[in-house]
Amino acid sequence: MKYINAAEVLPEELLKEIQRYVKGDLLYIPNDNRQKRWGEESGSRTYYLKRNSEIKKKYKDGNSISQISDLYGLAFDTVKKILYS
Numbered sequence: 001m002k003y004i005n006a007a008e009v010l011p012e013e014l015l016k017e018i019q020r021y022v023k024g025d026l027l028y029i030p031n032d033n034r035q036k037r038w039g040e041e042s043g044s045r046t047y048y049l050k051r052n053s054e055i056k057k058k059y060k061d062g063n064s065i066s067q068i069s070d071l072y073g074l075a076f077d078t079v080k081k082i083l084y085s
Contacts (some may be wrong), residue, residue, distance in 0.1 A: 052082045059083055 006015055039045030058068050069079045
């Protein structure tokens with residue numbers, strides 16, 4: 001991400017209004033078209049939802065938290081958080 005000097009791109013009135021709140025600091029202005037949630041574009045969200053669903057099914061089928069932890073390479077407490085969420 002590159003930084004842009006606000007004085008070069010914003011109208012003077014808007015710049016003065018922003019300076020009432022923030023002076024000399026970096027200010028992040030988020031993209032207003034962002035409609036996707038975390039992991040939707042990369043597929044991570046789908047992967048973790050599927051994995052967590054499988055973990056819950058294995059637990060219901062009688063596998064212990066320790067067995068699931070070993071199977072998925074996750075910490076015992078991580079599996080507990082998934083099961084109880």
